[in-house]
Amino acid sequence: MRKCWLLSRRCFLSAAISLSLATALAAERAVLNVYTYDSFASKWGPGPQIKLAFERQCDCEVNYVAVHGSTGILSRVQLEGTSSRADVVLGLDNSLLVEAQNTGLLKPHKVALTVLQTPFAWHDKTFLPFDYGYFAFIYDRTKLRAPPRSFQQLVDADDDLKILIQDPRSSTPGLGLLLWVKALYREQAAAVWRKLARKIVTVTRGWSEAYGMFINGEADLVLSYTTSPAYHMIVQGTDQYQAAAFSEGHGMQIEVAAQLKNAPHPALAQRFMNFIATDDFQAAIPTGNWMYPIKDLADGLPAAFDELVTPSTRLLMDPQHIAENKAAWVDEFSAALSR
Amino acid sequence: MFGIIALLGILLLVLCALGGLLAEAGALALRAELNKPITWSIVRFTVWQAACSTLLSVALAVPLARALARRGAFLGRHLLIRLSGLSLIIPSLVAVLGIVAVHGRNGWTNQLLVAAGMPRLDYLYGLGGILLAHVFFNMPLATRIFLNGLLTIPQHSWDLARLFGMQPRHIFWHLEWPLLRGLIGGVAGLIFLLCFTSFAIVLTLGGGPQSTTLEVAIYQAIRFDFNLSKAVALSLLQIGVCLLLTAAFLVGGMPFPLRPEDAPGTARPDRRAGLPRIVDAVVIVCGAVFLITPLAAVLLQTMTPRGWSILTTPELWAALRWTLLIALLAGLLSCALALSVSSVIVRWRRAARERGRGGGWVVAAELVGLLTLLVPPITLGAGLFLFVRRFTDALSLAPLLVVALNALLTLAFGVRILAPALLAQRNRYDHLCASLGIGGWHQWRYILWPALRHPLAYALAIATTLAAGDMGVIALFGTAELYTLPLLMYRLLGNYRLEQAAVVAVLLCAVCFALFWLIERIGRLGGATTAARTNPCNRNPTTEHA
Numbered sequence: 001m002r003k004c005w006l007l008s009r010r011c012f013l014s015a016a017i018s019l020s021l022a023t024a025l026a027a028e029r030a031v032l033n034v035y036t037y038d039s040f041a042s043k044w045g046p047g048p049q050i051k052l053a054f055e056r057q058c059d060c061e062v063n064y065v066a067v068h069g070s071t072g073i074l075s076r077v078q079l080e081g082t083s084s085r086a087d088v089v090l091g092l093d094n095s096l097l098v099e100a101q102n103t104g105l106l107k108p109h110k111v112a113l114t115v116l117q118t119p120f121a122w123h124d125k126t127f128l129p130f131d132y133g134y135f136a137f138i139y140d141r142t143k144l145r146a147p148p149r150s151f152q153q154l155v156d157a158d159d160d161l162k163i164l165i166q167d168p169r170s171s172t173p174g175l176g177l178l179l180w181v182k183a184l185y186r187e188q189a190a191a192v193w194r195k196l197a198r199k200i201v202t203v204t205r206g207w208s209e210a211y212g213m214f215i216n217g218e219a220d221l222v223l224s225y226t227t228s229p230a231y232h233m234i235v236q237g238t239d240q241y242q243a244a245a246f247s248e249g250h251g252m253q254i255e256v257a258a259q260l261k262n263a264p265h266p267a268l269a270q271r272f273m274n275f276i277a278t279d280d281f282q283a284a285i286p287t288g289n290w291m292y293p294i295k296d297l298a299d300g301l302p303a304a305f306d307e308l309v310t311p312s313t314r315l316l317m318d319p320q321h322i323a324e325n326k327a328a329w330v331d332e333f334s335a336a337l338s339r
Numbered sequence: 340m341f342g343i344i345a346l347l348g349i350l351l352l353v354l355c356a357l358g359g360l361l362a363e364a365g366a367l368a369l370r371a372e373l374n375k376p377i378t379w380s381i382v383r384f385t386v387w388q389a390a391c392s393t394l395l396s397v398a399l400a401v402p403l404a405r406a407l408a409r410r411g412a413f414l415g416r417h418l419l420i421r422l423s424g425l426s427l428i429i430p431s432l433v434a435v436l437g438i439v440a441v442h443g444r445n446g447w448t449n450q451l452l453v454a455a456g457m458p459r460l461d462y463l464y465g466l467g468g469i470l471l472a473h474v475f476f477n478m479p480l481a482t483r484i485f486l487n488g489l490l491t492i493p494q495h496s497w498d499l500a501r502l503f504g505m506q507p508r509h510i511f512w513h514l515e516w517p518l519l520r521g522l523i524g525g526v527a528g529l530i531f532l533l534c535f536t537s538f539a540i541v542l543t544l545g546g547g548p549q550s551t552t553l554e555v556a557i558y559q560a561i562r563f564d565f566n567l568s569k570a571v572a573l574s575l576l577q578i579g580v581c582l583l584l585t586a587a588f589l590v591g592g593m594p595f596p597l598r599p600e601d602a603p604g605t606a607r608p609d610r611r612a613g614l615p616r617i618v619d620a621v622v623i624v625c626g627a628v629f630l631i632t633p634l635a636a637v638l639l640q641t642m643t644p645r646g647w648s649i650l651t652t653p654e655l656w657a658a659l660r661w662t663l664l665i666a667l668l669a670g671l672l673s674c675a676l677a678l679s680v681s682s683v684i685v686r687w688r689r690a691a692r693e694r695g696r697g698g699g700w701v702v703a704a705e706l707v708g709l710l711t712l713l714v715p716p717i718t719l720g721a722g723l724f725l726f727v728r729r730f731t732d733a734l735s736l737a738p739l740l741v742v743a744l745n746a747l748l749t750l751a752f753g754v755r756i757l758a759p760a761l762l763a764q765r766n767r768y769d770h771l772c773a774s775l776g777i778g779g780w781h782q783w784r785y786i787l788w789p790a791l792r793h794p795l796a797y798a799l800a801i802a803t804t805l806a807a808g809d810m811g812v813i814a815l816f817g818t819a820e821l822y823t824l825p826l827l828m829y830r831l832l833g834n835y836r837l838e839q840a841a842v843v844a845v846l847l848c849a850v851c852f853a854l855f856w857l858i859e860r861i862g863r864l865g866g867a868t869t870a871a872r873t874n875p876c877n878r879n880p881t882t883e884h885a
Contacts, residue, residue, distance in 0.1 A: 039833030041819050043654050064819035065734070068829065075565045079721060083728055162444065169563040201444060202464040203547035208832035215837055217445030231835045334548035
């Protein structure tokens with residue numbers, strides 16, 4: 001036992017030595033580690049453009065640690081704890097704020113919030129919004145002539161109307177829908193879920209699976225964002241896919257960034273936090289992350305964004321309220337769908 | 340000696356992973372979890388779906404194997420058998436895409452129904468979808484093993500059957516069933532395990548929270564609740580239930596997926612009869628359609644010019660390089676471990692037989708070989724991550740961890756393949772070797788190697804392709820630099836790039852097929868003469884451990 005123990009320690013040691021040698025040879029410049037979700041960091045997301053823009057001014061290298069799915073970022077930082085090499089986390093959202101704060105791993109962003117030009121007020125000292133959007137059900141207007149005009153219409157619709165949603169336990173849109181329903185229906189939420197259950201084709205793990213199935217015609221509506229049609233208009237040149245505007249209002253998602261207390265490069269991390277609220281960062285958001293930037297861009301938004309649904313009412317829940325009740329609400333959801 | 344070290348090493352790694360999680364969690368809430376009714380309803384559902392999937396896979400495999408055995412030569416038979424062997428190595432996320440395209444609400448079946456003026460059938464999501472996908476994956480595996488078994492019925496048995504004028508019914512009960520019965524236990528055990536721990540299929544096709552398996556619950560405990568003590572408790576529960584159930588299978592005999600043997604059908608007397616002929620044709624056509632349509636559907640989805648633009652991006656080639664590197668290294672490591680563990684199992688098994696006791700140790704060793712199939716990848720991954728973190732920067736070791744974890748997770752297949760081959764060869768030649776004084780390197784080189792090279796190649800091919808299609812481990816450790824084809828596929832899907840994702844899916848399949856074919860080919864190179872010499876003991880393994 002003891003022998004094996006020593007052996008494994010020695011292995012780690014030699015691996016660590018060779019690795020540190022390798023990094024010493026390779027890295028002259030400081031490396032800023034940004035933990036984010038994989039679709040943000042990928043070539044087709046806003047990540048590369050932001051990396052380039054920041055590297056032009058920081059004399060450093062931006063390294064994205066791409067975590068699979070945005071709910072994974074927080075658990076990843078928790079897994080690594082105080083030994084984490086993360087400088088900045090990018091991609092938590094308003095439903096996770098209290099839990100993220102309670103890890104005790106984050107520190108204030110120190111960015112003057114007056115730069116924000118958002119339709120919602122923001123005062124948090126730890127989390128800095130970098131984009132936002134509204135949850136919405138997307139439909140194919142060549143197939144669905146009369147989409148529901150309100151959440152209530154969706155709930156009351158014929159059970160032939162099929163929807164695809166994501167699991168609130170593994171996907172942020174899924175959790176967003178849970179909060180949306182709760183904000184609209186409160187005590188009646190369970191009853192609403194039971195009515196919706198008969199229309200739900202399947203509950204997928206992440207956004208990608210549900211959206212893919214929708215594009216392949218598996219359902220009439222899929223839970224996504226009001227900004228999703230912009231992708232189809234700009235990249236594919238089709239306005240076939242539209243968001244259904246609901247008269248009661250739409251649930252909102254605010255994506256935030258934060259810097260870590262134990263960041264290996266605190267000064268760089270602070271610079272990056274400041275950089276988030278600049279045009280160079282924000283310009284990558286509309287057609288990279290398909291969300292709204294947190295400030296007006298010098299060039300304005302792409303024309304397709306003018307054609308998107310703008311919710312009449314924004315539904316945003318108090319983070320503390322979410323944190324206290326989320327577990328119970330998820331149980332309520334699971335129970336309602338399991339019947 | 341190597342074997343025992345490997346065995347202990349595997350055990351130690353699993354314990355380190357669980358320990359790493361526990362140390363972080365602070366306390367094990369096993370009792371609290373066990374007292375929750377929800378836990379038991381999850382366990383019940385997990386066992387229920389796995390049992391149904393196993394039953395269906397085995398029950399459908401018997402007629403298909405029989406039909407293929409009876410019809411020794413028809414156009415495409417070889418191809419069909421080859422294709423069916425590949426269902427084990429198709430990455431599950433790719434297969435799910437194909438299954439949805441064929442069986443979904445807007446799938447081919449429903450389009451046909453609508454065209455014929457019939458109502459749509461909603462059968463994919465929920466338990467139906469889980470069973471369908473599990474049968475898609477496991478029925479070919481069972482078919483393959485049964486077919487290989489049926490082909491070992493010696494010619495003189497058929498001559499006797501002809502002499503007695505046996506009907507197909509009698510042939511089944513007197514010749515085929517006794518043989519199949521010996522195989523079913525092991526096959527069912529393996530399929531049960533695979534279905535019990537199935538993850539991506541249950542998540543995507545399960546329909547919602549009503550279809551939660553233990554594996555899914557553990558994933559959610561770590562990813563969503565960050566409740567590590569719950570994750571360990573559920574992992575222990577999963578390992579416990581699986582061990583209990585598989586130990587029962589293991590005591591009976593040594594199950595394993597055989598290597599592919601596409602021997603021509605023997606001259607059977609029941610080939611000419613009219614009715615079996617029609618039945619066989621129907622069974623084979625249905626089986627072929629069921630297995631081939633999802634693959635065809637995935638292929639068809641790539642028929643858009645926009646999708647193929649992915650080929651010009653450096654990301655694709657980086658992903659391909661990582662996939663090949665990780666898969667090959669993991670495959671080699673997995674084979675080395677499997678060979679070591681197999682040698683221990685075989686040694687102990689033979690010793691136990693000579694002494695008439697000590698069978699418990701054999702079962703224990705075999706269970707360790709299977710252990711990594713029972714521990715959820717996310718538990719193993721997160722646990723090792725936490726453990727390694729105590730000594731060094733875990734992230735910089737990510738490629739090594741990905742290789743090691745994939746090797747561990749595919750180990751069970753290697754053991755299933757190698758142990759029987761090794762046992763057969765040792766049973767045949769050990770006394771001879773002892774009397775001639777052949778031992779050590781010479782015994783390995785001239786006695787064991789010729790018989791083991793094909794099983795080794797097969798084990799390597801399976802481990803490599805499984806590692807290439809892995810999503811569970813790479814999802815934990817992937818970074819902007821470290822990503823494989825499955826992860827790239829997910830990233831494309833996450834950025835609305837469905838067409839490109841479909842192309843990556845097809846490429847991933849192509850890579851898996853190519854790796855499998857190539858490794859098996861290399862295993863066969865120049866081995867024709869030795870293969871012929873050792874074939875009898877490979878072909879008739881059941882008698883060795885009856």
